[in-house]
Amino acid sequence: MTALVPLVVLVPLFGAAITLVIGFRPRLQRLVAITVLVIELGLGAAMLIIVDTVGPLVVDVGGWAAPFGISLVVDRLSALMVLVSAIVLLAVLVFSAGQGIADGDDETPVSIYNPTYLILTTGVMVAFVSGDLFNLYVGFEILLVASYVLITLGGTESRIRAGVTYVIVSLLSSLLFLAAIGMIYGALGTVNLAQVAARVQDLPLDVQILLHVMLLVAFGIKAAVFPLSFWLPDSYPSAPAPVTAAFAGLLTKIGVYAIIRVETVIFPSPELNPALMVVALLTMVVGALGAVAQADIKRILSFTLVSHIGYMILGVALGTAEGTAAAIYYIAHHIVVQTALFLASGLVEREAGSTSITRIGGLLASAPLVAVLFFIPALNLGGIPPFSGFIGKLALFQAAAEQGDALAHILIGAGALVSLLTLYALVRVWNLAFWRPSREVEGDETRLLRTVEEAPHSTSTVSATRATPRLMTLSTAAMVATGLALTVFAGPLYGLADRAAENLNGPEQYIQLVFPQGVTP
Amino acid sequence: MSVSLVLVITMGALFAAGVYMLLERSLTRVVLGFLLLGNAVNLLILIMAGPAGVAPIVTDGVAADAYTDPLPQALILTAIVITFAVSAFLLALIYRSWRLANADDVSDDADDVALREGAVAMPLEETAPDSEDTEFPADREEERR
Numbered sequence: 001m002t003a004l005v006p007l008v009v010l011v012p013l014f015g016a017a018i019t020l021v022i023g024f025r026p027r028l029q030r031l032v033a034i035t036v037l038v039i040e041l042g043l044g045a046a047m048l049i050i051v052d053t054v055g056p057l058v059v060d061v062g063g064w065a066a067p068f069g070i071s072l073v074v075d076r077l078s079a080l081m082v083l084v085s086a087i088v089l090l091a092v093l094v095f096s097a098g099q100g101i102a103d104g105d106d107e108t109p110v111s112i113y114n115p116t117y118l119i120l121t122t123g124v125m126v127a128f129v130s131g132d133l134f135n136l137y138v139g140f141e142i143l144l145v146a147s148y149v150l151i152t153l154g155g156t157e158s159r160i161r162a163g164v165t166y167v168i169v170s171l172l173s174s175l176l177f178l179a180a181i182g183m184i185y186g187a188l189g190t191v192n193l194a195q196v197a198a199r200v201q202d203l204p205l206d207v208q209i210l211l212h213v214m215l216l217v218a219f220g221i222k223a224a225v226f227p228l229s230f231w232l233p234d235s236y237p238s239a240p241a242p243v244t245a246a247f248a249g250l251l252t253k254i255g256v257y258a259i260i261r262v263e264t265v266i267f268p269s270p271e272l273n274p275a276l277m278v279v280a281l282l283t284m285v286v287g288a289l290g291a292v293a294q295a296d297i298k299r300i301l302s303f304t305l306v307s308h309i310g311y312m313i314l315g316v317a318l319g320t321a322e323g324t325a326a327a328i329y330y331i332a333h334h335i336v337v338q339t340a341l342f343l344a345s346g347l348v349e350r351e352a353g354s355t356s357i358t359r360i361g362g363l364l365a366s367a368p369l370v371a372v373l374f375f376i377p378a379l380n381l382g383g384i385p386p387f388s389g390f391i392g393k394l395a396l397f398q399a400a401a402e403q404g405d406a407l408a409h410i411l412i413g414a415g416a417l418v419s420l421l422t423l424y425a426l427v428r429v430w431n432l433a434f435w436r437p438s439r440e441v442e443g444d445e446t447r448l449l450r451t452v453e454e455a456p457h458s459t460s461t462v463s464a465t466r467a468t469p470r471l472m473t474l475s476t477a478a479m480v481a482t483g484l485a486l487t488v489f490a491g492p493l494y495g496l497a498d499r500a501a502e503n504l505n506g507p508e509q510y511i512q513l514v515f516p517q518g519v520t521p
Numbered sequence: 522m523s524v525s526l527v528l529v530i531t532m533g534a535l536f537a538a539g540v541y542m543l544l545e546r547s548l549t550r551v552v553l554g555f556l557l558l559g560n561a562v563n564l565l566i567l568i569m570a571g572p573a574g575v576a577p578i579v580t581d582g583v584a585a586d587a588y589t590d591p592l593p594q595a596l597i598l599t600a601i602v603i604t605f606a607v608s609a610f611l612l613a614l615i616y617r618s619w620r621l622a623n624a625d626d627v628s629d630d631a632d633d634v635a636l637r638e639g640a641v642a643m644p645l646e647e648t649a650p651d652s653e654d655t656e657f658p659a660d661r662e663e664e665r666r
Contacts, residue, residue: 134596141603148610157621161628164548164614168627171555171607172543178600179562185593186569234633 004047005059005072008082009125011039016118026111030097033114037090040121044083051079052496056503056513058131066514067195073131073513076500077328081128081257084332087482088249088339089121091475095343096242098471099350113153120146120246127254131514133181133191136258140177140222144170147251151239158238166235173221180214187211194514197265197507205271212267216259216276223255225313226283229306233290236305237298237355241346244298248305249339253331256312263316264324264504276317277407281414284310288421297345297355297429301338304381304422308334314411315396318403325501326395329494333388333486337377340479344374347476348433350468357429362438370468371434373476378430380483382423388486393419395494524568532568535561546626548615552608559604563597570594 015036019029051057056075060066074082096113123143130136148170152163185191187207188199200208217228224232232252236244263276287307294300312334315327345355351367352360364371380387397415400408486493503509535557542554570593575583577591619625 134599138599138603141607145603145607145610148607148614152614152617155617155621158631160614160618160621164618164627167607167611167614168543168551168555171611172558174603175555175558175562179565181596182562182566182569182593185566185596191592191596 001050001054002057002059004043004050005057005074005129006061008040008043008047008129009122011043012036012118012121012125016115016122019118020112020115023111023115026100029111029114030100033118034090034093034097036118037086037093037121040125041083041086041090044079044086047074048076048079048083051076052499058513067190067192070135071131071192071194071514072129072135073193073510074129075503075510075513076496077257077260077504078128080328080332080496080500081253082125084335085121085124085128085250088335088479089117089124089246091479091482092242092246092249092339092343093117094475094478095245095346095472096240098469098475099240099242099346112149116146116149117246119143120150122146124250124254128257131193133184133193133196136193137174137177137181140254141174143251143254144174147247150243151235151247153240153243162235162238165231169221169231169235173218176214176221177218180211180218183214184211192514193261193265194507194511198511198515200266208267208269209271212262212272215262215266216272219255219258219262220279221255222252223259223313224252224306224309225255225279226286226306226310227279229283229287229309232306233294233299233302236302237296241298241342241349245339245342245346248302248342249335252305252309253312253335256309256316256327256331259313260316260324260327260504263319265507265510268319268506270319273317273319274407276313277411280310280313280317281411282310283307283313284414284418288418288425291425292421292428294425295356295358297348297357297433298342300357300425300429301341301345304425305338307418307422308338308381310418311393311396311415314415315399318399318408320399320403321498321501321505322399322402323396324504325494325498326392326399328497328500329395329490330392332493332497333380333392333483336479336486337380337389337483340377340476340483341374341381343472343476343479344370344377347373347468347472350472352433357432359441360433360438361436361441362434364434366438367468369473373473373480374434375430376480377483378426379423380487382426383419384423386487388483388490389419391487391490391494523572525572528564528568532561532564535564548618548625548627551627552611552615555611556604556608559600559608563600563604566593566597566600 015032019032022029022032047057051074056073058074059072061070061072063069093114096117100113120143123139123141123146126139126142127136128139130139148163148167151166152159181191184196187203188196190196190199200211203211221228221231236247239247284307287303287305287310291300291303291307294303308330312327312330315323315325315330317323347367347370348360348363349355351370352363354360376387380389383389383393393415397412400412400415539554539556539558539561542550543558545551545554570590574587574589577588615625622628
């Protein structure tokens with residue numbers, strides 16, 4: 001059964017190699033990439049069931065026992081993240097395949113999209129299964145390098161501009177993480193997560209806080225926590241729609257995942273929790289205010305993404321098992337719903353030719369299916385009952401109220417306010433882009449588009465490519481349905497999040513997993 | 522733990538210079554800053570390995586603490602490879618940016634600029650009289666109202 005753990009990483013890696021070799025046959029390449037991610041989904045589901053019923057999986061890479069070899073650890077949190085990531089990555093790949101077929105890019109000589117996408121998958125999986133700080137760094141680098149390529153795909157001017165910001169900020173966070181690893185090795189003589197956790201208690205408090213802050217800053221940049229979040233709304237919107245969807249859903253959550261690991265396994269002590277709560281508050285409020293000010297759907301969604309990272313940080317910062325459980329449920333909910341929204345905005349871009357809400361309108365009449373696919377996750381993200389967004393926020397607020405200090409109560413108020421602001425921003429999109437009749441739009445681009453299609457010289461292929469491919473709609477619908485499933489099956493899923501948080505209650509269980517015979521001092 | 526002072530000073534200097542150059546707008550300097558910072562971090566890991574010793578191949582009669590710690594060197598090797606690949610990508614990115622925009626700097630986001638200047642809500646007319654050659658843009662705004 002432990003063979004599942006390396007397989008989760010190796011399958012997409014081999015898939016990437018195969019798709020690179022068969023780059024000149026796009027249809028086959030697409031088929032291989034989708035097959036690989038379907039297998040990945042199966043592996044993730046099998047792993048979650050095994051981990052939840054039998055117990056966590058621990059693998060020593062190369063057969064070298066724990067402090068000397070690299071250990072891969074899959075507990076409930078990792079397994080859940082692997083499964084949710086596999087679902088999202090598969091849906092986005094199907095979406096982009098639909099887009100690619102419609103755009104007729106079969107002629108491009110070597111398609112690098114699919115191999116790079118599978119490398120990104122590999123990096124994500126390495127980050128989730130790794131039980132070693134340096135291996136976590138390598139996982140981050142794999143997924144980041146793949147993401148550099150994806151965000152600058154095609155190399156147009158706006159993408160290069162956005163890509164430069166993204167690459168430089170990510171590089172800085174990687175260097176900070178690497179420096180933190182160096183310092184941790186200097187202080188503790190190990191980079192194995194369990195051994196670090198066992199030894200870190202003996203350090204003087206000031207050294208502990210220094211290492212803690214360095215790790216939090218490095219992961220905070222990746223997770224787009226407030227003072228370090230400026231790069232996200234700047235760089236995500238200009239990437240191709242499916243790429244933005246995958247990044248927005250997944251990449252920031254990997255930063256949050258790393259923060260959860262740091263807060264529960266390495267530094268469970270509560271010194272920095274108040275600071276984290278203030279940061280969570282600022283992230284929520286500033287992100288939501290940014291979303292209200294924007295006029296482009298993708299940018300509005302990017303800002304709501306930042307603001308909702310604040311909710312997850314709130315759950316982690318409470319420092320209780322209930323808070324962690326709520327944060328884990330919220331992460332699963334947010335990955336799915338945010339991806340669904342970005343995919344829906346990709347459909348809007350295709351239908352209306354733009355994502356600027358000042359320039360489009362009348363989509364409810366012209367594309368009712370897209371309107372429904374946008375409306376459901378929008379309500380879900382805004383936290384309208386009975387959707388999973390409401391359940392997640394309620395759980396977070398309950399955990400905060402149980403923890404009970406003044407700051408936690410302020411955060412409950414701010415959280416409720418921010419969910420209203422999110423709803424306001426999304427309802428604005430709804431009113432302007434969907435509900436408003438298209439004749440009220442100044443300089444209506446959609447009408448312009450239709451006249452181009454109907455122009456006498458337009459070839460039939462042009463109008464054929466403008467129709468939204470069924471695969472795109474289908475994968476978006478699948479993501480929306482997954483979001484609804486999170487609501488319907490909230491009970492079992494929340495039970496799983498609870499058990500995952502129980503495993504993370506203090507570092508002892510994690511240390512016990514990797515060193516069943518006790519840690520060598 | 523005793524460390525070489527020269528190494529520490531070199532690391533500090535590399536960090537300072539790297540951060541300084543990373544803050545520049547020119548992309549070429551940003552790349553140079555990134556390279557310096559990468560080397561500074563590698564040096565940091567090397568310093569954390571402690572004092573130098575004999576090659577870590579087990580031989581009889583050598584005390585355990587006489588060996589060099591090999592793990593940080595393995596970490597540095599990995600980090601060097603990653604830094605190398607990423608800087609190659611960055612150079613390609615900058616070259617592309619220079620070819621497209623003929624500019625070697627980090628430019629502002631067009632949407633941000635538009636939002637800051639309120640152009641989204643009310644687009645300025647391009648045909649405003651004497652918009653190019655008036656010296657007092659504020660006065661011009663007043664007049665128009």
